Amino acid sequence: TRSYSVSSPPTRPLDLQITVKRVKGGLVSNWLHDNLRPGHDIEIEGPVGRFNFDDLPSEKPLFLSGGSGITPVMSMLRALTDRASGHDIRFIHCARTANDIAFRSELEALAARFSNVDVSFICTQEGSAWQGPMGRIDGPMLLRLAPDLHQRTSYVCGPEPFMQTVRACVAEIGIAPSQYHEESFGGAVGNSMPPQSAAAGPTCVRFARSGVEHLCAPGETLLDAARNSGLYIPTACQQGICGTCRTVKLSGDVVIDDLGGLSLQEKAAGYVLACCSRPQGTVCLDL
Template identity: 40%
Template sequence: MDMQAPSAALLSLSCIAVRDETPTVKTFRLRAGGGPVGFVPGQALVLKVPLPGGPVWRSFTISGGAGGDLELTIKAQAPGGATRWLHGNLREGRGIQARPPRGAFTLGLRGNDRLAFVSGGSGATPMMAMLRHLAQTDPEADLAWFHAARDPAEVLFARELAEMQGRMPNLAVAVSVSQAAPGWFGYRGRINRARLAAAIPDLGRREVFCCGPQGFMQEVRLIHAAEGGARAQFHTESFGGADLAPPPMATAAADAPGFGLTVNGRAIGIRPDETLLQASLRQGVVIPCGCGAGMCGTCMVRIVSGRVDSRPNGGLTPEEAAEGYVLACSTRAASDVEIKLA
């Protein structure tokens, strides 16, 4: 009998409240029918979004939670996409399904008493979850917050940050906007070394948690290194812009023979240099995917038979791995392989 493991079961969530954060960002408060859902600040939910053309899976960082509820703070993106559907349709009383919270971008990585949270746009959401946690558990934490937004109206959590500064004496907050408006007295312009160093003079001596667009995170990483920061003291998270490039693994010879790949009973082939996800999508077999880098867990599949080289990047729990699950975006075949979609 083929039974799906409990760890892969979907959560049934109900939207109990929606609030506007900015003109383009809403926070959705969700409650699970089966009771409180535990999460670690910085983790994400993978929602099953029922678009008209068929469901899609999208990862959203949990921005907070209280009393067992979960909050997702989501920016509306391109028309016709998942975020637009959520903004237009996920209202109080409506249900939605999700995979359990997951992700390794958490304060469990922390190894330094001096922290810096650096974010761009909606990348502030995991930082806010961590900040709310620190406000409750370590209000004396030495923390620098730097956020980059398009304009003053799009600055996330501005009022709450001001309130937190009154409760956290060692919290320093700086915001930069690329399009300043009259009356704006904060930093102006896109992020660069001079601006970030002015906002956080001891950046190189702080452990940095960074989230935002890929280019933004790469720039902050270079600035942190230039300021003397250690590579191990810089952590990033991103669930967007997937290019289906997996974490590094052994490279097969170009002329190496391929293997057979069977997905939900359909037999296809897989090249030696392809991941399970790449081979499936190339041949018209759709496996839901999110980050494409082994972090979000959206593309989880179960190995029925065969050997694989799997390199999850935080998107798979040890329990799921023990039950035979892998992430299709970061797994290659080492023999003929049969998989089932989770």
């Protein structure tokens, strides 16, 4: 299975779209490009995560994306322009070359049609077809393209190296955490937590509804325990960001190293993220 962002807006409920870039060596992306045809049936799960404008509204949004990370912010922009909203919108997209700019024609058309929409593109590699901003995004460039950045709420998505650069930029500029929301594509997966977070003694995960008990190897996450027990927990980012793998902990303690994938209310209700939670002793999950 693979997770893809919905690129169509919620204002078009009968038009569900994903945008898939062919990736060299990618099993699913290449299969979709080579085999999927009109009339085929695909089994999908419902959308998850909170990286959307309805849950995180702002009157002055800055949509900042890199590469394939344009898909979720494109959905947000389409929703706002479908509603002809009066939001003061800045949209900045970073790509390798001009030929790699996804949705370029549509974005330019939206900027021409709506006076409250400002669109900028940045290319990291030179090309005869490109006369716009060049180079990798940094603090000064970001402030040139969005001089009122401190007044805006930023919605950022892209591959992990791009995200690391943007995080460093906003930290240097001094953007408040409440004005920054992100979703990362293609970051590290699996056991990314530090070894010292593993329990010192034996650990065990009990799956209440399944009647399964799993004795964990050192360093195993709840997600590892489920998979090694033949149980399915849906996942996406596997970094503690998206919230896809959230599950209810009925008892026991875990060390959790999430990156904002759970709200305070969800944590209070007993939810944990299976991808980045390690059991301490015996833990029982509602699974």
